[in-house]
Amino acid sequence: MDADLLSADAAVERRDEVVAAVREHAGEMARSLARLDGGEYGRRSFRVNGGEWTVKYEDGGLDFLRFEGKAGLDVYVVSTKRDPEPEPLARAMEHYDGLVRAFDEYVASMRGTLDEVSTEFPEPASTAEIVAERDRIVSEIRDVADRMAGELHRYDGGDYGSFASRVAGTRWELKFAEGRASYLRAGDVYLVGQYGPPSAPDVRQHAPDVPLFVEAYNDHVRELSESLETVSF
Numbered sequence: 001m002d003a004d005l006l007s008a009d010a011a012v013e014r015r016d017e018v019v020a021a022v023r024e025h026a027g028e029m030a031r032s033l034a035r036l037d038g039g040e041y042g043r044r045s046f047r048v049n050g051g052e053w054t055v056k057y058e059d060g061g062l063d064f065l066r067f068e069g070k071a072g073l074d075v076y077v078v079s080t081k082r083d084p085e086p087e088p089l090a091r092a093m094e095h096y097d098g099l100v101r102a103f104d105e106y107v108a109s110m111r112g113t114l115d116e117v118s119t120e121f122p123e124p125a126s127t128a129e130i131v132a133e134r135d136r137i138v139s140e141i142r143d144v145a146d147r148m149a150g151e152l153h154r155y156d157g158g159d160y161g162s163f164a165s166r167v168a169g170t171r172w173e174l175k176f177a178e179g180r181a182s183y184l185r186a187g188d189v190y191l192v193g194q195y196g197p198p199s200a201p202d203v204r205q206h207a208p209d210v211p212l213f214v215e216a217y218n219d220h221v222r223e224l225s226e227s228l229e230t231v232s233f
Contacts, residue, residue, distance in 0.1 A: 015086045018093065023062065023078045029103050030055055030062035036110065046106070048098030055103075067092040067099075134200045137207055142192045144210065145184040148217050149176030155224065165216035170206075172213045186213075 033044055034057045043056040051069030055062070065078040075088040077096075084092070152163055153176055164173040167186070175182045184192040186206040191198055198206075 011086050015083060015089060018089060019078060019083055022065065022093075022096070026055065026065045026078060027062040029100075030057035031060060032107070033057055034060040036107070044106075046099055046102035048095050048102055050095045050098070053095070053099040053102070067095060069095065130200055134203050135197060137203055138191065138197045141184065141207065141210055142181065144214060145174055145181035145192050148174055148214070149181040150179045151221070152176055153179040155221075163217060163220065165213060165220070167209050167212045167216060170209070172209075172216075174213075174217075 033042065033055060034040060037044070040060050041058050043054055045052050045054045051067055051073065054064075054066045054068070056064050056066075062078060063080065064076055066074075066076050068074050069092065073088060073091055075084045075092045076082075077084055077089060077092050148163070152161055152174075153159070159178045160176070162173055162175040164171060166172070170187045173183075173185045175185075181192050183190050183194065186209065189198055189202045189206055191203070191206055191210075197203075
């Protein structure tokens with residue numbers, strides 16, 4: 001066959017040039033939208049004569065630019081998956097100036113939005129007294145937990161152990177290591193722990209039941225003492 005095949009190289013090269021230019025230009029729009037919308041991920045659509053453009057941004061940069069037009073035209077001008085065909089790209093680019101105008105109008109509509117927003121705020125109330133009282137109560141709880149831990153450590157003879165009891169319908173657990181309380185937990189609340197103090201409402205809820213847990217511990221010790229009384233040689 002002697003017929004010569006036409007090379008598509010020129011069309012592909014021009015397509016790539018257009019896509020690269022749009023990727024850079026629309027990328028600026030995407031970055032501006034990400035900053036304006038206050039997020040790393042999102043999308044915004046712009047109506048123009050002849051169709052609708054959608055700019056999607058991800059990680060603060062352009063993810064894709066899509067044009068949906070008349071007569072079934074639907075083309076991803078910029079995409080991470082594939083480049084567009086030259087003919088649909090050319091038809092979409094006829095409306096690109098409309099996208100830029102719509103974007104500029106959107107940005108212009110945002111100007112002045114915050115002009116009347118006051119930045120004079122009331123003084124926040126101090127939590128210093130509440131925190132100080134919370135810390136005082138937690139310190140006393142830790143002190144009694146350490147004393148129970150020391151007694152359990154002496155009795156058990158091991159470096160690690162625990163004592164648990166149900167108090168007012170809630171499971172309490174004291175875990176100790178080397179004679180000190182590792183934690184004292186009431187349900188899911190750590191009244192004593194390694195990762196900071198509990199909240200003031202949690203302390204208010206559970207602190208009144210600490211004496212009941214101590215009584216449960218004392219009953220446990222009495223039972224141990226009575227059991228030893230039955231041992232004879």
